Amino acid sequence: MSSPSLMLKAPFDGIVVLLADVPDPAFAEGILGEGIALDPLGDTLHAPCDGEVVQCARAKHAVTLRTDMGIEVLLHLGLDTVNLDGQGIELLVEVGSRVESGAPLCRFDADRLARGATALITPLIVTDGAGWQVRPLTALASGSRVRCGEPLLRLEAAEAAPSATTDATGSAQERALTLALGGGLHARPAARLRAIAQRHEVTLTVVAEENEADSASLSALMNLGLAHGSSLTLMARGAHAELALDEAEALLTTPEAEEHGQEAPSESLPTAGEGQLPGLVASPGLALGPLVPYRAALPEVPVDGEGDAVERLRLRQALVRVGESLQASMHRAERDGQAAEAEIFAAHQAWLEDPDLQAAAGVRLAAGRSAGHAWREALDAEADRLLATGNALLMGRVADLRDLQCRVMAELADPQGKPGLDLPAGAIVIAEDLTPSELVTIASRQPAGLCLAAGGTTSHVAILARARGIPCLVAMGERVLRMASSDRAVLDAEQGLLEPTPDAERLAAVEANIRDNARRAAEEREAAQAPATTVDGRDVEVGANVGSAAEARLAAEQGADGIGLMRSEFLFLERRSAPDEEDQRCEYQAAVEALGGKPVIIRTLDIGADKQLPYLMLPQVPNPALGVRGVRLWQRHPDLLDSQLRALLRVEPLETLRIMVPMVSDASELHWVRGRMQSLAKEQGLTILPRLGAMIEVPSAALCAASLAExxxxxxxxxxxxxxxVLAMDREDPHLAARADVLHPGVLHLIQATVTGAAGKCPVGVCGAAAGDPLAALVLVALGVDELSVEPARIPAIKAAIRRLDARTLADELPALLRLADAMAVREHLAAWQQASQDTTTTNLERMPS
Structure with a gap:
């Protein structure tokens, strides 16, 4: 009697792509199952076999069929098409539909998909083929063409295979040991144990006292509560039990290295006294208020479901999609050499596949919960168990669990739903890190300050905090996340310290300082609209760094002499498609009008492999900071540049507009952009062009400033x-952020070279964070820069500091500063000079006759 079989047929005319050649690891590595792929030549996706439609993706890009034999087949139209949110795709079936082989499942606009997706390659995957062998037809080869309905794959019933989970005798092998992991049996080693068991095809159990846990369950392993020094027994069953035990014993008895990013090194942070926690100053200021932890609001999902079968399928599909994303992230991290980051993604994936968590969710599904709410409740219960252990490391993993909870719920949530935010005004907010959109949302609640475990002083979040005048410390390490709640804490974002429980004397002193600061700030705001002129008569423009027209209006209110930098990338971020020409023009026009005739510098899109756009996914590269970004991107994607330039050229009046090009290495790159601008201006019949400038961000530009200024x-x-x-230090690395200081003599030499090279040819400004640094700003003026551009909230204070500066006297100190060893020495020298200058001024005032 012949074995039962099933033939899967081509869903459209197309070119064969072997699964291993699909440019997506989730498919290429067989994570979702075996199969094949086609590059389509048609515009309709057809059923490859008879079956029932059991899943249609919300974004319409994927359909799953189940045959009468229980085999599930996934058809995934294109790669990364989920980002299109159904645009260009018309579903012709729905869940529950019965279809015959060849029946149309959906129609699609191939051109539209090609513009928005990574590729049109469509995998056909057997996702649930237990007991079946998938056999590609021998005549098929990568690159061959097939017609719709032609056979692609044959599924044949597999012969029963001998069990691989027991050894020849069927007895378990045991090994007693003492746990040497400093953090105990937490998520990462638990995930490794699970991987060992899978790799050696054994059943691996950890026994501790009267409790035991199967390595297949991450939560069961962690709930054993095993700490450093705990005694345990490993039990393994399977043909390779001895090998698995050797590897597991080596894992558990070898002290692990310090966890990546657990704490920022002390040498990069200010010295903290007893009861203080240090951080890097991302936005200066002094704040007093309650400590409140921030956790992103969970996506909104319905409480009740539409039946166990429907909701169970929805949860399964959501878990698959999140698993794909985690797997892809893990592979990217491995390729980039980020081993610790890859391990975190692997641990999250192990948790996602944890049978105990899935069973817990299943109980709630059976009780009538929706897929999203069942997952929420299951992970809430797991988080409560971790917190109840009292183990600091296990408690710290609750944040990982919450992240996984949010990921899966987001797949099941209404995309139009907007989760709320429960945060009192005047709070000092504690968080791991924040996205720019989260910072904007939190800022609307008027927090007193921010304390972030991660982040850098030049991140987008730091930029936004400075723009709003919110005191902010970053790179504080995970300890800040474990701080006990406090009704009145002190955030000193001048010295870089958080004091969770200050005494009454300290509270009184801080309250007095805050009142003095408020009085001084009010005086500075009153004078903010006046020019900034140094004691020795130099006029220095003080402009604003902004990310939107709304911030431009704020800058005008704060006394900005213009916009020194408008970051246009905020228009392009966190959206599904690029803004069209009219959207851009409106935003740029509003910014120009907000300044009422003062100059406005708009930087063209500064994006690259370090800052990705969902609709312009660039290939991962070993060092994104040295990759295709800024002006280099324009030569790869000139259509984006042309769209932005057309929008800019429609702004009125063009006389006040300045266009600035980022990441320029030499004059030829700027010359190319000018040519594009002139061609587009000619098409629009323009005779007046905006001024065109270049950013000096790389050493070659500073050293070639003379030719660039031409x-x-x-x-x-x-x-x-x-x-x-200049310093070869990643500005986002919290371990290096404090040392990546603009006042390093090497950086100052290049700034001096820029000013000297441009002398007599064109003005030079500074739009980086250094312009708002109280000490660095004075040095920049003494070096000869013509304009400083700072966050809007810093404008009054920087103008006031310039008015107190004798630039000629400080310029006399520059040779000595440039000979110093490092930035710390420069800052110490400047502080001493500044104090001496203040003492001299005070003495002279005292000697003046009354």
Missing amino acids: EADFLSIGTNDLTQY
Whole structure:
């Protein structure tokens, strides 16, 4: 009697792509199952076999069929098509539909998908084929063409295989040992145990006292509560039990290295006294208020479901999608050499597949809960169990569990739903890190300050905090996340310290300082609209760094002499498609009008492999900071540049508009952009062009400032990137952030070279974070820069500091500063000079006759 079989047929005319060649690891590595892929030549996806439609993706890009033999087949139209949210796809079936082989499942606009997706390659995957062998037809080869309905794969019933989970005798092998992991049996080693069991095809159990846990369950392993020094027994069954025990014993008895990013190194942070926690100053200020932990609101999902079968399928599909995302993230991290990050993704994936968690969710599904709410309740219960252990490391893993909870719920949530935020005004907010959109949402609740475990001083969040005048510390390490709640804490974002439980004397002193600061700030705001002129008569423009027209209006209110940097990338981020020309024009026009005739510098899109756009996914590269970004991107995607330039050229009046190009290495790159602008201006019949400038962010641009100044109408120094490239220190790395200081003599030499090279040819400004640094700003003026551009909230204070500066006297100190060893020495020298200058001024005032 022949074995039962099933033939899967081509869902459309197309070119064969072997699964291993699909440019997506979730498919190429067989994570979702075996199968094949086609690059379509048609516009309709057809059923490859008879069956029932058991799943249609919300974004319409994927359909799953189940045959009468219980085999599930997934058809995934294109790669990364989920980001299109159904645009260009018309579903012709729904869940529950019975279809015959060849029946149309959906129609699609191939051109539209090709513009928005990574590729049109469509995998056909057997996702649930237990007991079946998938056999590609021998005539098929990568690159061959097939017609719709032609056979692609044959599924044949597999012969029963001998069990691989027991050894020859069927007895268990045991090994007693003492746990040497400093953090105990937490998520990462638990995930490794699970991987060992899978790799050696054994059943691996951990026994501790009267409790035991199967390695297949991450939560069961962690709930054993095993700490450093705990005694345990490993039990393994299977043909390779001895090998598995050797590997598991080596894992559990070898002290692990310090967890990546657990704490920022002390040498990069200010010295903290008893009862204080240090951090890097991302936005200066002094704050007093209750400590409140922030956790992103969970996506909104219905409480009640539509039946166990429907909701169970929805949860399964959501888990698959999140698993795909985690697997892809893990592979990217491995490729980039980020081993610790890859392990975190692997641990999250192990948790996702944890049978105990899935069973817990299943109980709630059977009780009538929706898929999203069942998952929420299951992970809430697991988080409560972890917190109840009292183990600091296990308690710290609750954040990982919450992240996984949110990921899966987001797959099941209404995309139009907007979760709320429960945060009192005047709070000092504690968080692991924040996205720019989260910061904007939190800022609307008027927090007193921010304390972040991660992040850098030049991140987008730091930029937004400075723009709003919110005191902010970053790179504080995980300890800040474990701080006990406090009704009145002190955030000193001048010295870089958080004091959770200050005494009454300290509270009184801080309250007095806050009142003095408020009085001084009020005086500075009153004078903010006046020019900033140094004691020795130099006029210095003080502009604003903004990310939107709304911030431009705020800058005008704060006394900005213009916009020194409008970051246009905020228009492009966190959206599904690029803004069209009219959307851009409206935003740029509003910014120009907000300044009422003062100059406005708009930087063209500064995006690259370090800052990705969901609709312009660039290939991962070993070092994104040295990859295709800024002006280099325009030569790869000139259509994006042309769209932005057309929008800019429609702004009125063009006389006040300045266009600035990021990441310029030499004059030829700026010359190319000017040519594009002139061509587009000619098409629009324009005779007046905006001024065109270049950012000085890389050493070659600073060293070639003389030739760049011949081509540019102005230069603007981006000190954040310039410092990063000069010192070879990633500006986002909290371990290096404090040392990546613009006042390092090497960076100052290049700023001086820029000013000297441009002398007599074009003005030079500074738009990096250094312009708002009270000490660095004074040095920049003494070096000869013509304009400083700072966050709007810093404008009054920087103008006031310039008015107190004798630039000529400080310029006399520059040779001595440039000979010093490092940035710390420069800061100490400047502080001493500043104190001496203040003492001299006070003495002279005292000697004046009354």
